[in-house]
Amino acid sequence: MRDCMVDGEAFAADAREAVYRAIHTRRDVRDQFLSDPLPDDLVRRLLKAAHAAPSVGFMQPWSFILVRSEETKQAAWKAFSKANAEAEAMFADEKRDLYRSLKLEGIRKAPLSIIVTCDPDRAGPVVLGRTHNPRMDVYSTVCAVQNLWLAARAEGVGVGWVSIFQDDDVRALLGIPERIQIVAWLCLGYVRELYQEPELAVKGWRQRLDLDQLICEERWRERS
Numbered sequence: 001m002r003d004c005m006v007d008g009e010a011f012a013a014d015a016r017e018a019v020y021r022a023i024h025t026r027r028d029v030r031d032q033f034l035s036d037p038l039p040d041d042l043v044r045r046l047l048k049a050a051h052a053a054p055s056v057g058f059m060q061p062w063s064f065i066l067v068r069s070e071e072t073k074q075a076a077w078k079a080f081s082k083a084n085a086e087a088e089a090m091f092a093d094e095k096r097d098l099y100r101s102l103k104l105e106g107i108r109k110a111p112l113s114i115i116v117t118c119d120p121d122r123a124g125p126v127v128l129g130r131t132h133n134p135r136m137d138v139y140s141t142v143c144a145v146q147n148l149w150l151a152a153r154a155e156g157v158g159v160g161w162v163s164i165f166q167d168d169d170v171r172a173l174l175g176i177p178e179r180i181q182i183v184a185w186l187c188l189g190y191v192r193e194l195y196q197e198p199e200l201a202v203k204g205w206r207q208r209l210d211l212d213q214l215i216c217e218e219r220w221r222e223r224s
């Protein structure tokens with residue numbers, strides 16, 4: 001068994017710093033995408049990072065659909081626009097005005113979209129670790145998205161997650177069968193600069209919560 005092990009010691013300070021830098025400077029990107037295409041080997045590294053994510057029962061339920069054509073991106077943007085109009089109507093008064101002013105997608109600007117899906121049947125009917133909570137497959141897929149997002153940050157590639165869609169529109173557009181879950185539409189492209197803080201905070205939509213208010217010991221505590 002010893003032959004199967006690798007060193008588990010802490011990274012050297014600069015490598016550790018790089019990991020935290022990727023975590024803390026990662027941003028959701030909507031408008032800063034450059035049009036330059038992403039090289040295939042880079043895209044492959046990002047997908048490899050996603051594929052290295054943890055998954056329940058080592059299920060690896062994810063798949064990745066790569067979209068580069070203007071035609072498909074235009075159709076996706078139309079689906080977004082329809083859903084976004086519905087979303088806008090759900091907010092009241094000033095919040096609605098602020099919502100309307102926000103840029104919430106970069107579908108047409110980003111040279112590449114990666115749609116991440118989850119196959120609930122990937123590892124058969126009974127999956128280790130998912131026996132009492134079937135949602136674990138989607139949670140695993142989200143881990144893959146986050147791996148990709150952090151790797152992209154290190155590569156100078158911005159990622160924007162767009163979730164303002166009716167699933168059926170995306171299904172029809174990409175030919176995704178009913179049994180497959182759509183987890184994320186990710187827009188990707190090189191970026192020259194990023195917001196220092198979440199754009200939604202900068203634009204006054206919502207601020208970062210105080211971490212100390214979110215930690216409790218032993219028992220659930222309502223946030224004050």
Ligand SMILES: Cc1cc2c(cc1C)N(C[C@H](O)[C@H](O)[C@H](O)COP(=O)(O)O)c1[nH]c(=O)[nH]c(=O)c1N2
Nearest residue numbers: 026027028030103104105161162163164198199200
């Ligand atoms: C599941 C999920 C879904 C979405 C998002 C994120 C996640 C995790 N985010 C991005 C989100 O607004 C952003 O992560 C937060 O505002 C925090 O900003 P940073 O990611 O730190 O820049 C996002 N942003 C956006 O402009 N349109 C969208 O539809 C979505 N959808």
